[in-house]
Amino acid sequence: MSTERWERTKQILEEALRIAPEQRPAYLDLVCGADSELRAEVESLIASHAEAGSK
Amino acid sequence: MAGGDRKALDALLPLVYKELRRRAHFQLRNERPNHTLQSAALVHEAYLRLVGISSPQWESRTHFFAIAAQLMRQILVDYARRHGAAKRGASVPKLSLDEGMMMSRRKDVDVVALDDALIGLAKIDPRQSRVVELRFFAGLSLEQISEVLEIAPATVQRDWTAARAWLHREMSRNSRV
Numbered sequence: 001m002s003t004e005r006w007e008r009t010k011q012i013l014e015e016a017l018r019i020a021p022e023q024r025p026a027y028l029d030l031v032c033g034a035d036s037e038l039r040a041e042v043e044s045l046i047a048s049h050a051e052a053g054s055k
Numbered sequence: 056m057a058g059g060d061r062k063a064l065d066a067l068l069p070l071v072y073k074e075l076r077r078r079a080h081f082q083l084r085n086e087r088p089n090h091t092l093q094s095a096a097l098v099h100e101a102y103l104r105l106v107g108i109s110s111p112q113w114e115s116r117t118h119f120f121a122i123a124a125q126l127m128r129q130i131l132v133d134y135a136r137r138h139g140a141a142k143r144g145a146s147v148p149k150l151s152l153d154e155g156m157m158m159s160r161r162k163d164v165d166v167v168a169l170d171d172a173l174i175g176l177a178k179i180d181p182r183q184s185r186v187v188e189l190r191f192f193a194g195l196s197l198e199q200i201s202e203v204l205e206i207a208p209a210t211v212q213r214d215w216t217a218a219r220a221w222l223h224r225e226m227s228r229n230s231r232v
Contacts, residue, residue: 006179010217017216048227049220 005038012042017049067105071123074101076130083134094131095194098123117195121203124193131192132170165226172225176218182206183214187222190215 001009012031016024024046032039078097102119169191177184185204189195197215201208 001179003179010213013217013220014213044224045217045220048224049216051227052219052223 001041009038009041009045012038013045013049016042016046068122068126071101071105071119072126072130074105075123075126079127079130080134083138094127094192098127098193117199117203120193120195120199121189124189124191124195127192128170128173128188131166135166168226169222172222175225176221180214183218186211186214187218 012028015031016027019027028039028042032042075097078101079094082097098120101123102116173184173187176187182204186200189200189203190197195203197211198208200215201211204211
């Protein structure tokens with residue numbers, strides 16, 4: 001992954017974690033658009049975040 | 056930190072390395088297999104001892120911790136690779152982490168797996184891998200890390216959150232968590 005793309009991923013992840021889980025799909029629709037790879041990456045990290053604990 | 060202080064600290068590097076290595080190996084040797092090692096505590100003890108014997112005029116103790124984190128990582132990974140190579144995972148030192156630093160619900164982290172994952176992360180985001188290194192190996196707070204790396208606390212927080220999720224996933228993938 002490129003550095004720019006990873007920066008973008010981090011920003012989206014941070015925002016997605018800030019909002020309520022039920023609002024996330026709509027948010028990801030908005031920011032990821034047709035970029036399904038980006039969306040899959042963020043969703044995967046959200047899942048790992050939950051597994052690793054919320055701190 | 057003033058140039059003179061940095062110089063003084065750099066001159067002490069071999070001593071810092073020796074002190075950390077001695078402490079880490081002593082603890083690792085005297086524990087049963089699958090022991091945990093509190094690396095942040097070791098770094099802190101080494102700092103107190105070195106300040107005691109050399110009384111350097113360090114304005115910034117965070118600079119010490121920044122260097123000590125790298126040394127500690129190197130020492131633990133070297134040790135783990137040497138001693139754990141034959142029996143994969145059997146006698147590899149695990150890091151014992153504070154609750155706030157947990158990678159998973161388990162408290163112990165395989166040092167070699169963490170190092171591998173960090174090398175991967177550094178390729179994409181070197182700064183972020185430094186954040187993790189400072190947190191894991193020297194036990195710095197997010198505020199201290201922000202000071203050491205001279206980046207905004209919000210950036211450290213974002214890096215840390217993403218790094219934990221990323222590392223957790225990478226280490227789970229390699230099924231060594």
